[in-house]
Amino acid sequence: xxxxxTLGVRFSYTEDGAFALDGVSxxxxxxxxxxxxxxxxxxxxxxxxxxxxxxxxxxxxVLIEGRDTAxxxxxWEIRRAAGMVFQxxxxxxxxxxxxxxxxxxxxxxxxxxxxxxxxxxxxxxDVGMTEHAKSAPHRLSGGQKQxxxxxxxxxxxxxxxxxxxxxxxxxxxxxxxVMATAERLNRDDGITIILITHxxxxxxxxxxxxxxxxxxxxxxxxxxxxxxxxxxxxxxxxGVPQAAECAQALRALGFEADPGILGGAExxxxxxxxxxxxxxxADRDNQSDI
Amino acid sequence: MPIETINLTxxxxxxxxxxxxxxxxxxxxxxxxxxxxxxxxxxxxxxxxxxxxxGLLKPTEGRVLLDGEDIGSDKxxxxxxxxxxGLVFQYPEQQLFxxxxxxxxxxxxxxxxxxxxxxIGRARESLRLVGVPDELFGRSPFDLSGGQKRxxxxxxxxxxxxxxxxxxxxxxxxxxxxxxxxxxxIAETRRRLGITVVLVSHSMEDVAEHAEEVIVMSAGTVLTxxxxxxxxxxxxxxxxxxxxxxxxxxxxRELNRRGFSIPRGVFxxxxxxxxxxxxxxxxxxx
Amino acid sequence: MLKDITVGQYYPADSPMHRLNPxxxxxxxxxxxxxxxxxSGVWGYALAVAMTAAVIAASRVPVxxxxxxxxxxxxxxxxxxxxNVFFTPGDDxxxxxxxxxxxxxxxxxxxxxxxxxxxxxxxxxxxxxxxxSIELTDAIEFSLKPFxxxxxxxxxxxxxxxxxxxxIPTLTEELDKIMKAQAARGADFDTGGLIRKAKSFVPVLVPxxxxxxxxxxxxxxxxxARxxxxxxxxxxxxPSRLYRRDxxxxxxxxxxxxxxxxxxxxG
Numbered sequence: 001x002x003x004x005x006t007l008g009v010r011f012s013y014t015e016d017g018a019f020a021l022d023g024v025s026x027x028x029x030x031x032x033x034x035x036x037x038x039x040x041x042x043x044x045x046x047x048x049x050x051x052x053x054x055x056x057x058x059x060x061x062v063l064i065e066g067r068d069t070a071x072x073x074x075x076w077e078i079r080r081a082a083g084m085v086f087q088x089x090x091x092x093x094x095x096x097x098x099x100x101x102x103x104x105x106x107x108x109x110x111x112x113x114x115x116x117x118x119x120x121x122x123x124x125x126d127v128g129m130t131e132h133a134k135s136a137p138h139r140l141s142g143g144q145k146q147x148x149x150x151x152x153x154x155x156x157x158x159x160x161x162x163x164x165x166x167x168x169x170x171x172x173x174x175x176x177x178v179m180a181t182a183e184r185l186n187r188d189d190g191i192t193i194i195l196i197t198h199x200x201x202x203x204x205x206x207x208x209x210x211x212x213x214x215x216x217x218x219x220x221x222x223x224x225x226x227x228x229x230x231x232x233x234x235x236x237x238x239g240v241p242q243a244a245e246c247a248q249a250l251r252a253l254g255f256e257a258d259p260g261i262l263g264g265a266e267x268x269x270x271x272x273x274x275x276x277x278x279x280x281x282a283d284r285d286n287q288s289d290i
Numbered sequence: 291m292p293i294e295t296i297n298l299t300x301x302x303x304x305x306x307x308x309x310x311x312x313x314x315x316x317x318x319x320x321x322x323x324x325x326x327x328x329x330x331x332x333x334x335x336x337x338x339x340x341x342x343x344x345g346l347l348k349p350t351e352g353r354v355l356l357d358g359e360d361i362g363s364d365k366x367x368x369x370x371x372x373x374x375x376g377l378v379f380q381y382p383e384q385q386l387f388x389x390x391x392x393x394x395x396x397x398x399x400x401x402x403x404x405x406x407x408x409x410i411g412r413a414r415e416s417l418r419l420v421g422v423p424d425e426l427f428g429r430s431p432f433d434l435s436g437g438q439k440r441x442x443x444x445x446x447x448x449x450x451x452x453x454x455x456x457x458x459x460x461x462x463x464x465x466x467x468x469x470x471x472x473x474x475x476i477a478e479t480r481r482r483l484g485i486t487v488v489l490v491s492h493s494m495e496d497v498a499e500h501a502e503e504v505i506v507m508s509a510g511t512v513l514t515x516x517x518x519x520x521x522x523x524x525x526x527x528x529x530x531x532x533x534x535x536x537x538x539x540x541x542x543r544e545l546n547r548r549g550f551s552i553p554r555g556v557f558x559x560x561x562x563x564x565x566x567x568x569x570x571x572x573x574x575x576x
Numbered sequence: 577m578l579k580d581i582t583v584g585q586y587y588p589a590d591s592p593m594h595r596l597n598p599x600x601x602x603x604x605x606x607x608x609x610x611x612x613x614x615x616s617g618v619w620g621y622a623l624a625v626a627m628t629a630a631v632i633a634a635s636r637v638p639v640x641x642x643x644x645x646x647x648x649x650x651x652x653x654x655x656x657x658x659x660n661v662f663f664t665p666g667d668d669x670x671x672x673x674x675x676x677x678x679x680x681x682x683x684x685x686x687x688x689x690x691x692x693x694x695x696x697x698x699x700x701x702x703x704x705x706x707x708x709s710i711e712l713t714d715a716i717e718f719s720l721k722p723f724x725x726x727x728x729x730x731x732x733x734x735x736x737x738x739x740x741x742x743x744i745p746t747l748t749e750e751l752d753k754i755m756k757a758q759a760a761r762g763a764d765f766d767t768g769g770l771i772r773k774a775k776s777f778v779p780v781l782v783p784x785x786x787x788x789x790x791x792x793x794x795x796x797x798x799x800x801a802r803x804x805x806x807x808x809x810x811x812x813x814x815p816s817r818l819y820r821r822d823x824x825x826x827x828x829x830x831x832x833x834x835x836x837x838x839x840x841x842x843g
Binding site for chain 2: 750753754756757758759760761762763764778779780782783786787
């Protein structure tokens with residue numbers, strides 16, 4: 001069964017206003033790592049909120065593990081299965097101690113006390129926050145707070161974690177913390193990850209990238225394919241990772257570079273292949289370091 | 291209007307159990323008209339340092355000179371420093387409070403004692419400078435988009451006509467389009483007004499693209515400073531300070547290890563492509 | 577200054593006081609507060625102070641940390657003392673100042689009020705210093721449960737309190753930041769008369785409220801996303817159970833309060 005599926009979803013925040021979502025059909029399989037990108041107002045956060053039954057479609061259907069979000073009786077099971085982490089780390093932690101916050105979800109679900117304890121301990125270990133279990137959230141860094149927020153979701157034993165711009169307010173160290181955590185959960189525990197982001201390098205780390213614009217899905221493909229179409233992305237107010245930009249500039253200059261190159265090391269590798277082996281003279285080889 | 295700090299040390303909660311030295315013994319000069327990129331990881335002391343430039347924080351030890359005069363010497367100088375060094379905090383849109391965009395941007399000039407018309411005049415001028423369209427001037431700042439709100443907040447500081455504009459992470463939390471636009475506005479404003487800009491940023495790419503000089507802070511001290519090409523070439527030093535150089539610097543290093551000779555200071559992907567292309571063509575000729 | 581308010585700031589430690597059942601702690605604190613108002617006489621106060629000292633020792637909260645909380649109410653304390661010293665009527669004048677006459681009974685009343693207020697603040701601080709807000713929530717909910725039939729929303733009140741406590745440090749930081757941002761735009765919070773000063777806070781309070789509402793809205797969404805649906809069907813990671821130490825504490829507290837009140841009657 002599919003993890004998440006939306007069928008022709010339309011949604012408007014007001015009675016007669018414009019559609020924030022205008023016919024969105026996507027489907028996410030179990031164990032996938034999907035990134036959703038798009039400029040502000042493209043509808044990506046609105047879409048994320050539909051997957052957690054925080055919003056319900058004006059028209060169309062949203063199914064989470066086959067459960068219809070329009071069905072009130074399924075709401076809690078949907079929210080358990082598809083947990084959500086938000087942008088502002090401060091505004092989603094409820095308790096004054098880290099471990100109590102992680103316990104909030106399972107407490108709401110009515111899980112027995114001993115099991116909550118076990119789940120909280122495991123969730124905090126999974127995000128590497130065990131040593132801060134007794135700390136107050138406001139003493140933590142932004143990246144640590146986001147990991148606590150992820151632990152709070154994990155303690156509900158979700159099948160999918162939806163992260164809505166979780167790194168937007170973090171510094172590079174915090175960003176990497178959150179990204180590495182998400183990747184580990186996806187790889188080791190098979191948890192489906194849906195990552196909403198503004199950062200093209202983060203999106204490049206996903207298995208699949210969905211591009212949204214004006215409430216529609218305009219691209220849905222692996223990152224290599226999406227980021228090799230820089231001109232099209234520019235129309236949606238988006239860029240490409242720097243390595244891809246360089247590769248595409250090389251192509252424009254007449255070289256056979258793969259436009260889907262995503263990382264720096266990969267770019268260097270491709271460029272030295274272009275040169276072919278031994279075609280630069282030996283004395284140049286000695287000027288190695290910049 | 292150069293800013294100079296002399297042996298500046300700042301401690302939070304001095305003497306208390308939670309005492310923390312955020313800046314220790316920093317002596318530096320921000321020359322007139324410079325565009326400085328101030329980088330360092332969270333907690334390196336850069337936010338604390340910049341709050342001394344306009345006297346919001348008083349040094350625990352050391353002095354801050356503006357145009358050669360100690361800004362802490364009397365109240366008048368301090369007020370003067372607030373006006374002459376414009377400080378834009380992180381998420382500045384969180385300080386908006388007035389009922390209209392132009393009234394909010396006029397808050398600074400009115401505090402300087404200007405008449406209402408003059409203040410509004412300056413507000414409009416600054417709003418246009420940062421690219422806020424005229425039709426938004428009468429709207430509530432709370433109805434604008436994130437990027438527009440931030441421009442209004444920056445205009446609110448510019449309306450005081452400071453000689454130095456200090457911005458703490460002005461693009462944090464924005465989408466790529468708004469990020470580029472705001473950095474473009476800042477560069478344009480500097481060009482038109484000839485002001486000094488200090489850009490505090492986590493994005494080495496942004497700093498490399500815009501700043502003429504980079505100051506790296508680590509653990510409350512200045513680790514190194516210099517032209518972006520030189521500073522970003524010292525990759526090990528940067529990594530030790532918890533920073534990653536711009537991606538193209540790593541690419542250049544990797545290529546040069548394989549026999550290329552990409553010069554220092556190539557930060558933009560397009561520029562890099564041109565260098566690579568030139569070398570590849572040279573090598574095909576031989 | 578807001579940072580100095582110790583009331584509500586949990587002090588993490590592993591002490592007998594921390595381990596005590598929060599319901600017992602809350603009810604004992606309420607009884608203590610009531611007792612402080614009932615007691616009279618030097619011996620009564622001496623016992624109350626001694627009992628407080630014993631509880632402080634058992635809580636392992638550093639004394640300077642605890643008394644920082646008193647600093648912020650020092651002004652109120654001094655004001656109350658002055659009021660009592662100079663405005664308690666009587667003929668037993670001890671000294672006079674600027675035509676105000678301090679009476680001996682005034683001094684006595686002031687001393688009593690001062691001790692009472694200190695005991696109340698320290699006593700309630702001790703509760704929140706040794707009890708996490710979630711534990712406190714549980715205790716408050718428990719204590720309010722009997723009033724639920726008459727329409728008291730026990731769980732909701734408790735939840736509101738937890739959230740308020742959680743956000744005090746966040747909003748304090750935010751207040752500081754907004755004040756600095758407005759000062760950077762030339763705002764002046766120090767000079768001028770009362771009305772001007774009050775007006776100068778508009779640029780601070782508006783953004784603070786806007787932010788608080790935004791936070792409240794986002795938090796509500798986040799809580800919903802984590803399956804929060806009120807108190808019905810909720811369990812607790814740390815169920816409230818009474819251990820032997822709690823029974824001992826109940827007996828000790830009952831004994832101490834009786835002694836305090838009795839000492840007042842004798843002395």
